[in-house]
Amino acid sequence: MALLHFRKPDNALEDGGRDGLPVQEDALEPELTCPECRHSTPVSRLQSRYMVCSCGYHFRMNARERIRMIVDRGTFQEMFSDVAGDDPLKFPGYPEKLETARAASGENEAVICGTGTIGKMPCAFFFMEPGFMMGSMGTAVGERITRTFELARERNLPVVGFTVSGGARMQEGLLSLMQMAKVSGAVRRHSDAGLLYIAVLTDPTTGGVTASFAMQADITLCEPGATVGFAGKRIVEQATGKKLPKNFQKAESVEEEGFIDRIVPRQQLKPVLTQLLAMHCTGGERT
Amino acid sequence: MNRTVSGAYAKVEAARNSARPTGIDYISNVFSSFIELHGDRRGGDDPSLVGGLAYLERQPVTVLAIEKGHTAKQRQARSFGSVHPEGYRKALRLMRQAQKFHRPVICLVDTAGAGCGLADEQHGIGQAIAENLTELAGLSVPVISILISEGGSGGALALALTDEVWMLKGAYYSVISPEGCAQILWKDPARTSEAAACLHLTADDALKLKVADRIISETDLGKKPFYDNLRGSLASELERLGKDPELTEKRYARFRRFGDFAADDGAF
Numbered sequence: 001m002a003l004l005h006f007r008k009p010d011n012a013l014e015d016g017g018r019d020g021l022p023v024q025e026d027a028l029e030p031e032l033t034c035p036e037c038r039h040s041t042p043v044s045r046l047q048s049r050y051m052v053c054s055c056g057y058h059f060r061m062n063a064r065e066r067i068r069m070i071v072d073r074g075t076f077q078e079m080f081s082d083v084a085g086d087d088p089l090k091f092p093g094y095p096e097k098l099e100t101a102r103a104a105s106g107e108n109e110a111v112i113c114g115t116g117t118i119g120k121m122p123c124a125f126f127f128m129e130p131g132f133m134m135g136s137m138g139t140a141v142g143e144r145i146t147r148t149f150e151l152a153r154e155r156n157l158p159v160v161g162f163t164v165s166g167g168a169r170m171q172e173g174l175l176s177l178m179q180m181a182k183v184s185g186a187v188r189r190h191s192d193a194g195l196l197y198i199a200v201l202t203d204p205t206t207g208g209v210t211a212s213f214a215m216q217a218d219i220t221l222c223e224p225g226a227t228v229g230f231a232g233k234r235i236v237e238q239a240t241g242k243k244l245p246k247n248f249q250k251a252e253s254v255e256e257e258g259f260i261d262r263i264v265p266r267q268q269l270k271p272v273l274t275q276l277l278a279m280h281c282t283g284g285e286r287t
Numbered sequence: 288m289n290r291t292v293s294g295a296y297a298k299v300e301a302a303r304n305s306a307r308p309t310g311i312d313y314i315s316n317v318f319s320s321f322i323e324l325h326g327d328r329r330g331g332d333d334p335s336l337v338g339g340l341a342y343l344e345r346q347p348v349t350v351l352a353i354e355k356g357h358t359a360k361q362r363q364a365r366s367f368g369s370v371h372p373e374g375y376r377k378a379l380r381l382m383r384q385a386q387k388f389h390r391p392v393i394c395l396v397d398t399a400g401a402g403c404g405l406a407d408e409q410h411g412i413g414q415a416i417a418e419n420l421t422e423l424a425g426l427s428v429p430v431i432s433i434l435i436s437e438g439g440s441g442g443a444l445a446l447a448l449t450d451e452v453w454m455l456k457g458a459y460y461s462v463i464s465p466e467g468c469a470q471i472l473w474k475d476p477a478r479t480s481e482a483a484a485c486l487h488l489t490a491d492d493a494l495k496l497k498v499a500d501r502i503i504s505e506t507d508l509g510k511k512p513f514y515d516n517l518r519g520s521l522a523s524e525l526e527r528l529g530k531d532p533e534l535t536e537k538r539y540a541r542f543r544r545f546g547d548f549a550a551d552d553g554a555f
Contacts, residue, residue, distance in 0.1 A: 006365070083548045091489050093472075139546025146543070169441075170463045170472065173486045174498045177440060177462040178545035181448045184420035185539045194427065208462075210413035211401075211441040216421050230413035231403035235467075240405045252486060259411045 032059060036225075050266045058223050058266055059204060062105070063112045063127035066162055071125065071269055076116040080147050083279075084108045085140035085172070091206045094171040097133065103132035109140045110165075113148040116123035118160065119274035121281060124152035126161040128209075130202075137209055138172040142179025145213065149186035149197075158196035158277060163214045167207015180212040187216045199271065201228050201251070201260065216258070219276060221269070222251040222260045292379045295465075296480035298489050302436045302459050303399070305362065309511045310337055310352030310395045313435065316514035317521070318343055320473060321473055328362050331373030331410075335366045335402075344522045345392065349385035351378045351446055352395035355436075368437070371402040375415035375445055382422050391525050394432040394446040399464065401442030416445040423448035429528035431521060433503070434458045434490075450528055450538050453520075454490040454499045455508075461488035497544070 001006035031040040037055035046052070050069055051059040061069075067076050086092045088101035102108055110132035115124050125147050128135040135141075145161070152159045168176040190197060203226035210230050214220075222228060229236075237244055247253040251263050264272050314321050318341035326332040337352045355361075355368035362368075374501030378394075385392045401412050423430060423446075432449040454460060465483035469476055493499035503520075507513040528534060 003484075088546075089485070091390065091485050140548070143546050143548050168462050170468050170486070172546075173462055173488065174460060174493060174496055175545050178498060180441060180444055180544060181420060181424075181542040182545055184417070184448065185424040188421045188424040189539065191421070205388055208441050211416040211445075213417070214418055215414040215417035216413075229408050230416070231402065232409065235403050236405060236408060237449055239403045242405075244405060249403070253409075257409050259414050 007280050034059075052266050056224065056265070058203065058225055060130045060164070061266075062131050063107070063129040063162070066127050067112065067116075067125075068191060069266075070118065070162075070273065071116040072118060072120065072158070076114055076125075078114040079111060079151070080113050080144045081108065083140050083143050083147070085138045085169075087171070088139065088175055089171070089173050091171040091173070097171070101132045102147045105129055107132050109144065110135045110137070111141045111144050113144045115151075115155075115157070118270065118277055121274070121277045122155075122157055123277065124148050124155075124157045124159045126159070128222060130164045133166075133169065134171040134204075135163070135209070136167065136181055136277065137165055138169035138176050139179060141169075142176075142182050145183050146179075146186040149183070149190045152195060153186075153190045153193050156193075156195065158198065158280060159190065159211065160198050160200070160277075161217070162200045162202055163205045163209055164202045165205060165207065165209035165214075167209060180208045183213045184216060187213055191216075191218070196277070198276060200264075200269065200273075202226050204228070206230065206232065206249075219262075220260045221262050221264045221272065222255065222267075224251060224265055226251045228260065294484070295486075295488065295489055296483035298457060299459050299465055299483055302457055305355070305357050307436050307457070309357060309368075309501075310354040310397055310435070312509065313395050313433075313514070313517075314350055314352055315503055316511075317518045318348070322458050323348065324381060325377070327373045327376035329373075329376055331371070331376075333366075333370055333371045333374030333377060334364055335370045336374030336377055337397075343391075343518065344523065346522070346525060348525075349381050349390050349392045350395070351381060351392065353397045353446070363488055366402060368398045369400060369402045370376060370398060370442055370445075371404075371407055372410040372412045372415035373399075375401075375412075375419050379415075379419050379422055382419070382426060385428055386426055389428055390428040391431070391529065392395075392426070392449075393521065394430065394449060396432055396434045396438055396443045397436045398439050398442045399437050400439035401445070416441050418512055419445040420448050423534065424539065426538075427532060428479075429525055429530075429531075430538075431524060433517075434460055434499070439464065447540070448542065450534060450541070451500050451524060452498065452503045453503055454493055455503045456490055456505045457508075458490050459488045460490075460493050460498060461486050 007227040033040045034053040036057040113126045196216045309344040322339040323339040430449040431451045432447040434454045468482040469479040
């Protein structure tokens with residue numbers, strides 16, 4: 001675990017070309033209140049333990065923070081960042097929404113893709129971004145993830161993908177729906193080449209992303225407490241006409257129901273991924 | 288503008304009319320000697336997805352049809368065409384069977400959306416759709432999908448990652464219902480028809496976006512000449528697809544082009 005300390009980015013690429021946020025140490029430092037235990041913790045302290053509250057609650061994490069947590073230091077090469085959504089259907093209010101999302105997240109789309117290593121083993125990666133329209137999947141997101149699987153297939157790389165998404169992006173209409181088909185095709189071709197795909201589902205993974213690449217991995221990991229489901233809670237409540245069980249669509253019940261392989265606390269994600277990847281390395285023997 | 292707005296939503300409402308022919312009507316009139324095969328072999332059988340074998344002219348095919356029913360009683364029994372995980376897994380089993388016996392697959396799609404009850408979530412509705420998508424992507428037999436009325440999001444796509452996607456003139460295909468879209472985006476049910484127009488969900492829109500390959504005229508809908516025409520179209524298309532040794536590759540390319548930022552072919 002000693003290798004996994006949170007650290008500042010050491011190249012501009014890893015940080016998306018933005019200046020790192022200065023860590024404030026004074027009394028005015030912003031705090032986050034845990035929705036589970038109501039305890040408030042300074043952000044810098046949370047960052048030093050992967051945004052996990054002392055009670056075990058996992059705060060949402062942006063894609064850049066995840067890259068720093070998961071990918072070996074200095075190895076991440078971002079790709080396909082020039083692929084960005086426009087407004088193919090001229091949907092009212094969508095260009096403004098994109099602009100707001102870009103300003104708020106500092107990213108130009110809802111997923112960051114690239115290559116790098118985990119425990120020195122080369123991988124292709126995608127990291128969805130909750131700060132960008134809650135990871136909603138439009139044509140650009142679908143295209144970036146498709147290219148990631150295609151590139152991984154060409155280079156014989158495993159894919160490690162982190163999902164967080166409210167589902168398909170309705171402002172791109174049918175073209176968003178088609179991304180589910182497009183990515184599924186790319187996943188299938190990557191799989192047919194005998195290559196490994198590990199998905200890590202994080203809070204929330206729902207809608208069209210659940211109904212496609214989140215549920216198509218060889219190994220599906222999930223963070224504790226994450227919401228994982230297809231239909232929104234309110235819709236299910238309406239359809240059922242009853243109050244839903246407390247753990248509805250929570251990782252713990254989805255694991256019981258048999259749809260994820262393993263719940264992995266964030267602090268253990270990198271060691272678990274490292275072990276799983278090593279077990280699939282050529283030769284595959286323990287050294 | 289107002290005419291367009293009411294136009295798209297009027298089409299959605301018309302597509303929902305329970306008098307329109309449903310999956311079983313097509314099975315009885317387009318195909319012959321249909322023999323229904325039940326069950327997902329994992330513990331369930333979903334009546335909202337009817338699957339089995341039939342002849343299309345002289346060719347044995349696998350038919351997978353979402354069935355909504357016409358009467359209130361039938362619709363209740365068929366979950367209003369909202370397919371459960373068990374239904375998608377029955378379809379999955381029959382697709383694999385079709386692959387084994389080199390049999391083409393014809394899908395008839397008519398759903399407002401996949402099942403959204405508590406049991407659907409607990410039985411992995413998302414996973415069931417996801418698995419159908421990777422299965423369809425890898426089939427080497429011809430697969431044609433016809434959206435006969437409602438094409439509701441992932442629940443429809445789970446039977447429509449196919450070589451050819453046809454839509455009836457009066458069908459719609461959408462990433463979300465216009466009601467859901469108006470509610471989520473604007474929190475205003477009064478803007479439902481505006482949402483319908485913005486979503487570009489009519490058959491004509493889908494054709495323009497190349498999401499659909501062909502529009503089926505509704506002249507004589509539900510009558511013998513209509514079904515005869517459709518049978519003829521399917522038979523000649525299957526003959527064409529059956530000769531193509533690169534079906535799987537071409538199916539990938541068909542869906543690959545949506546939002547292919549490198550191609551810049553002016554598709555949208």
